Amino acid sequence: MDESPTTSRIFAYGTLAAEAVMRVLLGRVPPAAPARLEGYARYRVRGRVYPGIVAEPGAHTDGVVYEGLDAAGLALLDRFEGSLYRRESLRVRSASGVGLVAETYVVADSQRHALSAEPWSLERFVESHLADYVRALQP
Amino acid sequence: VSGETPLRVGLLGCGRIADLQSLGYLEHPDACIAAVCDCDEDRARARARAWGAERAYTEAEKLFADPGIDAVEVLTPHHLHEQHATAALEAGKHVSLQKPPTRTLAELDRVAAAAERNGRALRVFENFMHYEPHLKARELVAAGAVGEPLSVRLKTAAGRFGDGWEVSPETQAWRLDPETCGGGATLFDHGYHCFHMARFFMPVEVARVHAFVHWTRLGERAWLDGPALVSWRYAGEVPRHGSWEVIASLGMRVRSDYYVSDDRIEIHGSEGIVWVNRCTGRLLEEPSVVLYREGETRAFHDLETDWADSFRRGGIDFVDALREGRAPEQTVDDARRTLALALAAGRSAAEGREVDLAEIL
Numbered sequence: 101m102d103e104s105p106t107t108s109r110i111f112a113y114g115t116l117a118a119e120a121v122m123r124v125l126l127g128r129v130p131p132a133a134p135a136r137l138e139g140y141a142r143y144r145v146r147g148r149v150y151p152g153i154v155a156e157p158g159a160h161t162d163g164v165v166y167e168g169l170d171a172a173g174l175a176l177l178d179r180f181e182g183s184l185y186r187r188e189s190l191r192v193r194s195a196s197g198v199g200l201v202a203e204t205y206v207v208a209d210s211q212r213h214a215l216s217a218e219p220w221s222l223e224r225f226v227e228s229h230l231a232d233y234v235r236a237l238q239p
Numbered sequence: 240v241s242g243e244t245p246l247r248v249g250l251l252g253c254g255r256i257a258d259l260q261s262l263g264y265l266e267h268p269d270a271c272i273a274a275v276c277d278c279d280e281d282r283a284r285a286r287a288r289a290w291g292a293e294r295a296y297t298e299a300e301k302l303f304a305d306p307g308i309d310a311v312e313v314l315t316p317h318h319l320h321e322q323h324a325t326a327a328l329e330a331g332k333h334v335s336l337q338k339p340p341t342r343t344l345a346e347l348d349r350v351a352a353a354a355e356r357n358g359r360a361l362r363v364f365e366n367f368m369h370y371e372p373h374l375k376a377r378e379l380v381a382a383g384a385v386g387e388p389l390s391v392r393l394k395t396a397a398g399r400f401g402d403g404w405e406v407s408p409e410t411q412a413w414r415l416d417p418e419t420c421g422g423g424a425t426l427f428d429h430g431y432h433c434f435h436m437a438r439f440f441m442p443v444e445v446a447r448v449h450a451f452v453h454w455t456r457l458g459e460r461a462w463l464d465g466p467a468l469v470s471w472r473y474a475g476e477v478p479r480h481g482s483w484e485v486i487a488s489l490g491m492r493v494r495s496d497y498y499v500s501d502d503r504i505e506i507h508g509s510e511g512i513v514w515v516n517r518c519t520g521r522l523l524e525e526p527s528v529v530l531y532r533e534g535e536t537r538a539f540h541d542l543e544t545d546w547a548d549s550f551r552r553g554g555i556d557f558v559d560a561l562r563e564g565r566a567p568e569q570t571v572d573d574a575r576r577t578l579a580l581a582l583a584a585g586r587s588a589a590e591g592r593e594v595d596l597a598e599i600l
Contacts, residue, residue: 195417
């Protein structure tokens, strides 16, 4: 929960919201807490098991805030997310209703065509795809 | 409310806690449960039969429109409290609102305004303040048995699921979803009790608070906010502090007839200590209240320790308050301060900093 500029808070709403994925990527799971992003909807990426979010009035996306990512960790996540997304600082709402600014991977405008119209569920991802997904991430 | 006819209470929400919330109204000679309401028709009918209520509704609006109801006990999920309490008050009913009264202070203020506008009583129900061992401990502290009270320490042990009350999956779902709960099931829901106890024994209010919370995901929208450690400093020149620790001992058996958790409290003063050794559960087979002073220990065995008794007393207090035209034990102003403390702890945990209550109030 360090507010200093050397660490970052991220809002994860897709595969990064699964602790097993974070553990493989970062070698640890940073302190996590539930959060909600208002004004964004989450859809599955066409032909993929992961989602993206786009601005959509009236929508909201539930996810997780991870605290205390260092610059190396954030750079690693930037590479992992790739060109499909752009990272933005967005205001999310904590479980206790507190507004927090968090780095969030939003589908880049030029990539919106990659999104399907199918809502994405973390629970379904964990049930059906997480094990294979984590296996594929391991070196 | 006159004393000529019984106070006719309508219970809105017939979930788990209604079993205890009904006790005071069933026992009080000047009250009766005239109607119940629950979205589950079978449950509403079953409760109506059990409590002798003449009417069972499945829509809250019908309960509010019932001219044979004087007061409504609101026992619905937290995100519905403002809507239900306000509608009941606008319909001319007195309202008893289960803790935590609302998710935010703004919601509570709107409910209070509805009570004021309609000239009806609004009380927030918190049962720990009616628990006899807590009342005894407060009496001892107020009488100077520990000298100047300097510290309040609370400890909650959450135990293994399945050993106590059976709680329906629907109830678990809304309580574990921060959106419908209003925060975490530990820090906000159960926390309301503990934060009220933080204020209950002390002659001054809490001024600053800090919280560490570990969140555990139990499902896509289900989170448990524990273990947790909250500490605070009281206002005033005398340095007084308090703390509340929640242990997620989910493999431990906690003997309980109700929720599988128990709470212990230690009030430490300049000349002695009072311990309250139990509350919701029966974790320790120790005297419920113990006083240490001048090298001697005194145990109090003759107190009602059944957690359900605190609900019974709370129900009776509400009826008596309406009959006598006095304020109930927990007024809106009092509830507002406890809610602010719970919200301050949530903010502290989210932002990772100490929070001044003045930021919240």
